[in-house]
Amino acid sequence: MGLTSETTVYVTAALAAVCVGLLVWLWPRFAARGLRQVLGRLAAIGVTQAVIIAAFACWLNSSYQFFGSWGELFGHVETAPVGVTQASGGDGTVTGVAVKGALVQPGSDEQLSRVSGLPSGPASVNGRVESVKVIGRRTGVVDPAFVYLPPQYFQKAYRRQRFPVIVALSGYPGSIFNLAQYLRVSQTAGQLQKSGQMQPTVLVMIRPTIAPPRDTECVNVPGGPQTETFLAKDLPDALKSAYRVGHDASAWGVMGYSSGASCALQLTMRNPHVYTTAGALSPDYRVKDDPTTGNLFGSGLGRVNRVNGHDLMWRLKHLPVPQVSVLVAESKHGERGYPQTQAFIRAVRAPMRVASILPEHGSHNFPTWVRELPATLKWMNQQLTFPQDVVPRHHKKGTVEAARPKPGRGTLRAEGTEPTPTATRHK
Structure with a gap:
């Protein structure tokens, strides 16, 4: 999936929706007192928020094309020159x-x-x-x-x-x-x-x-x-x-x-x-x-x-x-x-x-x-x-x-x- 593709936007949006649903469904299990339950609540909230932010960022990047690929996002860009192919148009x-x-x-x-x-x-x-x-x-x-x-x-x-x-x-x-x-x-x-x-x-x-x-x-x-x-x-x-x-x-x-x-x-x-x-x-x-x-x-x-x-x-x-x-x-x-x-x-x-x-x-x-x-x-x-x-x-x-x-x-x-x-x- 390309960074700017609609598929990436839809997948991250779907993951965000799933995370919200799981948070609501599993929240009662984390309601009890104790270190384990507190850490569980913090982890659930953190993961859900991270996925929501990622989905929004993917949509924003897809709309405005700030970064064109995953490589650009992580600072990996092409530097090696490659060959050139001369193209011709459909009208000759x-x-x-x-x-x-x-x-x-x-x-x-x-x-x-x-x-x-x-x-x-x-x-x-x-x-x-x-x-x-x-x-x-x-x-x-x-x-x-x-x-x-x-x-x-x-x-x-x-x-x-x-x-x-x-x-x-x-x-x-x-x-x-x-x-x-x-x-x-x-x-x-x-x-x-x-x-x-x-x-x-x-x-x-x-x-x-x-x-x-x-x-x-x-x-x-x-x-x-x-x-x-x-x-x-x-x-x-x-x-x-x-x-x-x-x-x-x-x-x-x-x-x-x-x-x-x-x-x-x-x-x-x-x-x-x-x-x-x-x-x-x-x-x-x-x-x-x-x-x-x-x-x-x-x-x-x-x-x-x-x-x-x-x-x-x-x-x-x-x-x-x-x-x-x-x-x-x-x-x-x-x-x-x-x-x-x-x-x-x-x-x-x-x-x-x-x-x-x-x-x-x-x-x-x-x-x-x-x-x-x-x-x-x-x-x-x-x-x-x-x-x-x-x-x-x-x-x-x-x-x-x-x-x-x-x-x-x-x-x-x-x-x-x-x-x-x-x-x-x-x-």
């Missing part, structure tokens, strides 16, 4: 390009099959979402991901065209299922692109938790998981080897919610040569140790520098400002990070640019982030450049050269024009 289109170095491989469809509203039918008409595993060449990390490919990716006119990329990061604890089912990243992007409000873009949904159940944030832990290296180096390299995506940083953006939003800001400000645009829904502005993270920064003389390096307010004050664009979203009432968000906005200076989404009311939850997502994606669309480089021409008779789109940043207003009502631009 190839779902991936040849992979160099086995950096991307087909993944399990168990979680993807439970996501509602995904594109169906011919990929050249509706696009496609693929389930893959990303292999970190430097870190050895194996991380599951969903990849949304727009319809144009499969059309003959774009056969040699590369596409911009937005990497979407989940919070902690969280999973790619949350990004697809509850935040509805690919569904929202597909609707925006179909209506002409967003240029054709590849969306990559991935979790920053590379060593579950530990929350490593986006930090290269001394002697531990190298999360920043995976997300800033391994992930882009793997995607560039497997898909027709832009090679220049101007075509790459990263977004997320909660701790994934914090990670998006960290990655962009610390690695402006990789990501030039960030969308952060309810972020924090510095990384600190807590019970879920353990010691992220090590010890010794370098600890202070490592801590400061992941404090974005410190970076804005003491380091050169990167030439990037970021968007931060925080509710004025209902979320506790509004004062910090205002302080961050005031601290940003040129050449960095910041925009904001600041609704009057909201909470630290998916309904709030779903409301903020369309404006975030449209704003990121304005910042990302549609790649003008193309893949090498195949010297084959009958090959159709791609029709290259007009230069620019999509159909929305370019940088420097008046912002939309839902996003306020700050210089």
Whole structure:
């Protein structure tokens, strides 16, 4: 039985019901005085409560996909790279390009099959979402991901065209299922692109938790998981080897919610040569140790520098400002990070640019982030450049050269024009 399967939920629920029934039936036998009877009562109550909690935890995990397998739950994750098989779709289109170095491989469809509203039918008409595993060449990390490919990716006119990329990061604890089912990243992007409000873009949904159940944030832990290296180096390299995506940083953006939003800001400000645009829904502005993270920064003389390096307010004050664009979203009432968000906005200076989404009311939850997502994606669309480089021409008779789109940043207003009502631009 898989950890997230309905069978596991039903079995644990049935065990909980049986334990409650046995407790009621056997309680009179434990009613007498004596050490044996007291221990029996304590054991019966303890076992019953443990099974009830386990049943509730299984249901909660099955619904929100915090951990995808028993191995993840107990901290055993895949680390060894494996071979890649190139798959093809039912309509005859190839779902991936040849992979160099086995950096991307087909993944399990168990979680993807439970996501509602995904594109169906011919990929050249509706696009496609693929389930893959990303292999970190430097870190050895194996991380599951969903990849949304727009319809144009499969059309003959774009056969040699590369596409911009937005990497979407989940919070902690969280999973790619949350990004697809509850935040509805690919569904929202597909609707925006179909209506002409967003240029054709590849969306990559991935979790920053590379060593579950530990929350490593986006930090290269001394002697531990190298999360920043995976997300800033391994992930882009793997995607560039497997898909027709832009090679220049101007075509790459990263977004997320909660701790994934914090990670998006960290990655962009610390690695402006990789990501030039960030969308952060309810972020924090510095990384600190807590019970879920353990010691992220090590010890010794370098600890202070490592801590400061992941404090974005410190970076804005003491380091050169990167030439990037970021968007931060925080509710004025209902979320506790509004004062910090205002302080961050005031601290940003040129050449960095910041925009904001600041609704009057909201909470630290998916309904709030779903409301903020369309404006975030449209704003990121304005910042990302549609790649003008193309893949090498195949010297084959009958090959159709791609029709290259007009230069620019999509159909929305370019940088420097008046912002939309839902996003306020700050210089």
